Amino acid sequence: MSMFCAQCQEAARNTGCTVRGVCGKSESTSSLQDVLVYACRGLALAVDMLHRAVEQAGQSREGQSQADPDDTLYGGASLSEMTVESGRALFRGLFTTITNVSFDDQRIAEEVFVVLRQKEQVERQLRAVCTQDHEMPRVVTWNAGDLAALYAVVPEASVLADGNEDTRALRELATYGIKGIAAYGEHALALGYEDESIYRECARLLGATATLTDGDELTRVVMDTGALSVRIMELLDRANTETYGHPEITEVNIGVRNRPGILISGHDLRDMHDLLEQTAGTGVDVYTHGEMLPANYYPAFKKYDHFVGNYGNAWWQQDREFAAFNGPIVMTTNCLTPPRESYRDRLFTTGVVAFPGVRHIADRTTGQKDFSAVIEAAKTCAPPEELERGTITGGFAHAQVTALADTVVGAVKSGAIRRFVVMAGCDGRQPGRNYFTEMAEALPQDAVILTAGCAKYRYNKLDLGTIGGIPRVLDAGQCNDSYSLAVIALKLKEIFGMDDVNDLPIDFDIAWYEQKAITVLLALLSLGFTGVRIGPTLPAFLSPGVARVLVDTFNLKVIDTVETDVAAIMGD
Numbered sequence: 131m132s133m134f135c136a137q138c139q140e141a142a143r144n145t146g147c148t149v150r151g152v153c154g155k156s157e158s159t160s161s162l163q164d165v166l167v168y169a170c171r172g173l174a175l176a177v178d179m180l181h182r183a184v185e186q187a188g189q190s191r192e193g194q195s196q197a198d199p200d201d202t203l204y205g206g207a208s209l210s211e212m213t214v215e216s217g218r219a220l221f222r223g224l225f226t227t228i229t230n231v232s233f234d235d236q237r238i239a240e241e242v243f244v245v246l247r248q249k250e251q252v253e254r255q256l257r258a259v260c261t262q263d264h265e266m267p268r269v270v271t272w273n274a275g276d277l278a279a280l281y282a283v284v285p286e287a288s289v290l291a292d293g294n295e296d297t298r299a300l301r302e303l304a305t306y307g308i309k310g311i312a313a314y315g316e317h318a319l320a321l322g323y324e325d326e327s328i329y330r331e332c333a334r335l336l337g338a339t340a341t342l343t344d345g346d347e348l349t350r351v352v353m354d355t356g357a358l359s360v361r362i363m364e365l366l367d368r369a370n371t372e373t374y375g376h377p378e379i380t381e382v383n384i385g386v387r388n389r390p391g392i393l394i395s396g397h398d399l400r401d402m403h404d405l406l407e408q409t410a411g412t413g414v415d416v417y418t419h420g421e422m423l424p425a426n427y428y429p430a431f432k433k434y435d436h437f438v439g440n441y442g443n444a445w446w447q448q449d450r451e452f453a454a455f456n457g458p459i460v461m462t463t464n465c466l467t468p469p470r471e472s473y474r475d476r477l478f479t480t481g482v483v484a485f486p487g488v489r490h491i492a493d494r495t496t497g498q499k500d501f502s503a504v505i506e507a508a509k510t511c512a513p514p515e516e517l518e519r520g521t522i523t524g525g526f527a528h529a530q531v532t533a534l535a536d537t538v539v540g541a542v543k544s545g546a547i548r549r550f551v552v553m554a555g556c557d558g559r560q561p562g563r564n565y566f567t568e569m570a571e572a573l574p575q576d577a578v579i580l581t582a583g584c585a586k587y588r589y590n591k592l593d594l595g596t597i598g599g600i601p602r603v604l605d606a607g608q609c610n611d612s613y614s615l616a617v618i619a620l621k622l623k624e625i626f627g628m629d630d631v632n633d634l635p636i637d638f639d640i641a642w643y644e645q646k647a648i649t650v651l652l653a654l655l656s657l658g659f660t661g662v663r664i665g666p667t668l669p670a671f672l673s674p675g676v677a678r679v680l681v682d683t684f685n686l687k688v689i690d691t692v693e694t695d696v697a698a699i700m701g702d
Contacts, residue, residue: 133157134290137306138229139558139643141670153229154468161284162238163227167305168287169245170223172269175337176252177216179270181330183259184209203255210326212252217329218319219248220336224312226482229644230445231464234484239277241482246273269340289671299673300348301339303648306671307355308336310649313397313463314362314610316482320400323369331358349679356656359649363613367528370399370428376529377427377607381521383439384591386514387415392504393441393455393514395419395448396462397608399428401480404498405460406434414508417441419451420465421584424607427525442517444557444587452477454515458507460491464644465584476511478504522590524605526580528617537600539625542635546597548576549700550619550636554612555585555650555664556643562666563588566641568692570594570603574700578602580618583609583650585641612650616657631658637699638662639689642669655684665689 136146138153151160184203203209223245226232253270274280285291292298311332318324335358338351371377392414394405402418402425409416415438418425423440425431442451445465452459453472461483469477469485480491480499491499531538541547551573553566570579570589579589579602586605594602606614623631638654640647642664654662661684668677668688680686689695696702 132284132288133160134288135160135163136289136670137302137645139556139667139669140560144667144670146670155233156235158235158281159233159238161287162235162242162280163232164287164289165280165283166223166227166238166242166245168269168283169242169249170220171336171340172267172272173216173223173245173249173252174220174333174335175267175340176249176256176270177213177330177333178337179266180212180252180256180259181209181333183256187259203259207251207255212255213329213333214324214326216248216252217315217324217326217332219245220329220332221312221315221319222482224309225316228309228313228464228646230466231482232484233466233468234486236486237484239280242274242280249273267341294343295673296345296675297343297348299671299676300345300352301342302671303652303669303676304335304339304348304352304355306645306648307352307359307652308332308339310646311355311359311362313646314366314649317398317400317463317610318362318366318369320398321369321373323365325361325365328358328361328365331361352652353656356652356654359653360613360616360656363610363649363653366610367613371527371529374399374403374431375429377424377525377527378429379523379530380427380432380525381523382423382426383521384441384517385439385519386417386441386516387438388513389413389415390508390511391415391417391438391441391455391457391514392508393417393419393452393457393459394422394462395445395459396465396483397421397610398462398481399425401460401462401499402431404494405501405504406431406437407498408501409436409505409508410434412436412505412509414457414505417455417514419448419459420445421608422462424524424605424611427527427607440522441514444584446557446559451517454517456514457511458504460501460504476507518591523601523603524590524607526601526604526614527606527611528614528621531604531606531614531618532621534600535621535625537598539622541598541600542622546576547578547600548574548635550578550580550634551699552580552615552636552638552640553585553589554580554582554606554609554615555641555647556609557584557587557641558643558666560666563641565666565689565692566639567592569639569695572692572696574696575602577700578604580604580606580615580636582606582611582615583641583647588641609646609650613653616654616659619659620657632660639695639699640664641666661685661687663687663689663695
C-alpha cells in the first residue's frame with residue numbers, strides 16, 4: 131500500500147497526506163477508499179457502455195434513436211431498473227469515501243464488494259447486448275473475492291496512477307464534485323426522492339473519468355458535473371421542503387434543559403425525524419449539532435416540545451462538545467472525527483458513517499430506523515453541561531427570502547443594503563479560518579452576509595445588527611442549501627431585470643473543507659457566477675495549469691487579507 135490523499139482542505143502541506151490522513155484515517159483506510167472509487171468508476175463506465183450498446187442496437191429499429199428504458203435485458207431486467215440499482219450503489223459507495231465519513235476498513239470493503247457485484251450484473255448484460263466481441267476496459271472487468279485482492283489493485287486505483295498532473299487534477303475535480311452529488315442524492319433517496327436521469331448522467335460523467343485522457347474533454351466533464359450538481363441540489367431541496375415544509379425564520383435556543391438528552395449531528399433530516407418520533411414522551415430531549423442546526427427551521431419539527439435547540443458549534447469542536455454533552459451522540463453523515471475515550475461509549479453511527487468499535491444503528495428496511503438503544507442509553511446519562519445561553523436566528527432559505535423580496539429590493543434601491551456577501555461553505559480547524567470571523571466583523575453596516583453550511587459558526591453568534599429589520603446574517607441552512615443562495619441571486623437578477631447575474635451586488639467568499647464544497651463551487655460556475663473567492667487555500671489537488679484555467683476562465687480567486695478583500699468587495 132502507498133497512501134496519497136489530497137481531497138480535503140487540510141491535506142498535509144497543502145500537497146497531500148502520505149503517511150496518515152490529517153482527518154485521522156489510516157493508510158489502509160485511504161487505500162480501500164481509493165479502491166472503492168475505482169470500483170465505482172468501473173460500474174459507472176459499465177452502465178454508460180450498456181446504455182450506448184442498447185442505443186446502438188435500437189437504432190436498427192424504425193423510429194428509435196436512443197436507448198429505451200423499457201428495453202428488456204438478459205434475464206428479464208430492464209435498462210431502467212439496472213440504471214437505478216447501479217445509481218444507488220454508486221451514490222452510497224462514493225458517499226462512503228468523503229472525508230470524515232467512514233474510518234472502518236471492514237465496512238468500506240463491504241461497500242466495494244456491493245459495487246463489484248452490481249458491476250458484474252451490468253457487465254453480464256453488456257456482453258449479452260453487444261453483437262460483436264470487443265475488449266472491455268480493465269476498470270470494468272476487474273473483480274476481487276477477498277481483502278487481499280482489494281489491496282492488490284491499490285496501485286492502479288491510486289490517485290497517482292495518472293502521471294499527468296493536469297489531467298489528474300481535472301479527473302479529481304470532477305470526481306470530488308460527483309462525490310458531493312452522491313451525498314446529496316443519498317439524502318434525497320432517504321426521503322423517497324430520486325431521478326433516473328441523474329443516475330444516468332452520473333454514470334456517464336464518472337465513467338468518463340475512468341477513460342478520458344484529453345484535457346479539453348475532461349474540462350467538459352468538469353463543467354457537466356457542475357450542471358448536474360445544480361440538478362441534485364434542486365432535487366434535495368424539493369425532497370426536504372415537500373416532506374418537512376419550507377424553512378421559516380426561527381430563533382433557535384442554544385442553551386440546555388435539566389433533562390437527559392441526545393445530540394444528533396450530520397445532515398440527514400430523515401434520521402432527525404425518526405429520532406424525534408421515537409423520543410416523544412420518553413423524558414429525553416433532542417439537540418442538534420453542527421450541520422444539523424437547520425433542522426430547527428423546518429415546520430414539521432417544531433411540533434416536538436422535547437426538541438430543545440442547538441448545542442455547540444461546527445464539527446471540528448466535537449471533541450470538547452461531545453464530552454460536555456454527557457448524553458449519547460448520533461452521527462448521521464460526515465463530519466465525524468476519531469472519537470476520544472471521554473465519549474466513545476456514548477457515540478452511535480448510522481448510514482455510511484462508521485468507526486471501528488463504535489455502535490452502529492442499522493439502516494431502515496421499512497419504516498423507521500431503530501434508535502431504541504440510543505434512547506435507553508440517554509436515560510442513564512446526566513443532562514448536558516451548559517456551554518452558552520441565548521438564541522441564534524436562521525431559516526432564510528429561498529422561499530422565505532422570496533417572501534421578503536419587496537423589503538430586500540427596497541433596501542437595495544434605497545442604498546441601505548449596498549452589497550450581499552455569500553460566506554457559505556465548510557468550517558475547519560486551521561487558524562487561518564479566523565479570516566471569516568474577521569471578515570464578518572469588518573464588513574460595513576450596509577453589507578448583508580448570506581450563508582449556508584457550517585462556515586457560519588465563525589460569525590453566526592456575533593451581534594452584527596440588522597438593516598431595516600433584516601438581519602445582517604441570513605442563514606439558509608446546510609451546505610446543500612447553498613442552492614437556496616443561488617436561487618435568491620437568480621431571483622434578484624430577474625427582479626432587477628439584469629442580463630448577467632454578475633451585475634448583481636453579490637460577492638462570493640466561500641470557505642471549503644471537503645468534497646461537497648467542490649460540488650457547490652462547480653454548481654456556481656455552471657450557473658455563470660464568476661469572481662468567486664475560496665479559502666483558506668486553493669485545493670491541493672489542483673495543478674498549477676488547471677488552477678490557471680479556472681482563474682482565467684472564471685476569475686476564481688483565493689482569499690487575501692481581510693482589509694484587501696473588504697475593499698475589493700465594497701468597491702472602496
